[in-house]
Amino acid sequence: MSFKSFSNRQTTIDNEVVMKGTGVHSGAEVSMILHPAEANTGYNFYVQGGGQIGHVSGDFRAVSNLTLCTVLSAADGTSVATVEHLLAALRGMGIDNAAIEVDGNEVPVMDGSAEQFVDAIQETGLRELDEPRRYIKVLRPIEVRDGESVGEFFPYNGFRLDVEIDFKSEFIGRQRLDIDITPSSFKKICRARTFGFLKDVKQLWAAGRALGSSLENTVAIGDDRILNPEGLRYPDEFVRHKTLDAVGDMALAGAPILGLYRSYRGSHRLNSKVLHALYEAKDAWTIVEIAEKPAHRYVAPRAEFGIAFAMPNFAPETA
Ligand SMILES: [Zn+2]
Structure with missing residues (x-):
């Protein structure tokens, strides 16, 4: 393992x-x-x-x-x-x-x-x-604009996220994280918590929603301070969390993505729209398999796959 x-x-x-x-x-x-x-x-x-x-x-x-x-x-x-x-x-x-x-x-x-x-x-x-x-390989850029938010995919040999947030709140402001997502780098973002503004949470509670949200599971931003007594886990916990959210949203693609996803003022909604846009642009992606050890003469690991690999890095299209 x-x-x-x-x-x-x-x-x-x-x-x-x-x-x-x-x-x-x-x-x-x-x-x-x-x-x-x-x-x-x-x-x-x-x-x-x-x-x-x-x-x-x-x-x-x-x-x-x-x-x-x-x-x-x-x-x-x-x-x-x-x-x-x-x-x-x-x-x-x-x-x-x-x-x-x-x-x-x-x-x-x-x-x-x-x-x-x-x-x-x-x-x-x-x-x-x-x-x-099997990976979804991004072949050409895709851009989606949603109000002031922008989400873009670019070809990239890995799964990379470049997430930038820009909040008026002085506690958040402008933060950016550009990270190749691997099981080891994921540790840098997995501890970042959900955050919300107290005024929004109060509205949700009044509407009978978010009844389970509390300082145990949300970083609550008040008018003049962070309400959680323990404070933040990282100075840039907010952008780390938005990056974590983007990993989760992209996990709905059906296979890991080989591409760079960049978002400015992103949200679950934006991430979902970009995924739909990528999916609908059939010339913007393909399905590939990656050889574990690229070699000059690649030998398929299992005969029953029935796929003749020809390229050192990427297998030919399988879908
Ligand atoms: Zn989240």
């Missing part, structure tokens, strides 16, 4: 992981079990409720609401909220496939970051599967 680098084979978690925590919407205690899953299944949510189990795919086309967090919904009405930090942890730690069972309509918010998900994934470990990992 290694988290050092992405290999060319798909992965899942080695064993089941049980986690409990607060649901940020309901304020209720929710529990979740992460299960190992087969290759080419991706991330799937199994939602228990009313004696039934509903299924929702971890797919950007299932996104139904992005106002407070990312909500995924299936055609039959099954939905699951607050998926973004868990998906960020799975993607960031190089886990391609997982079945996620929740006993309600939301993933526990934990401490508002992805740290406890990462700890749990590390504890159980990673299992390599026999199928090659």
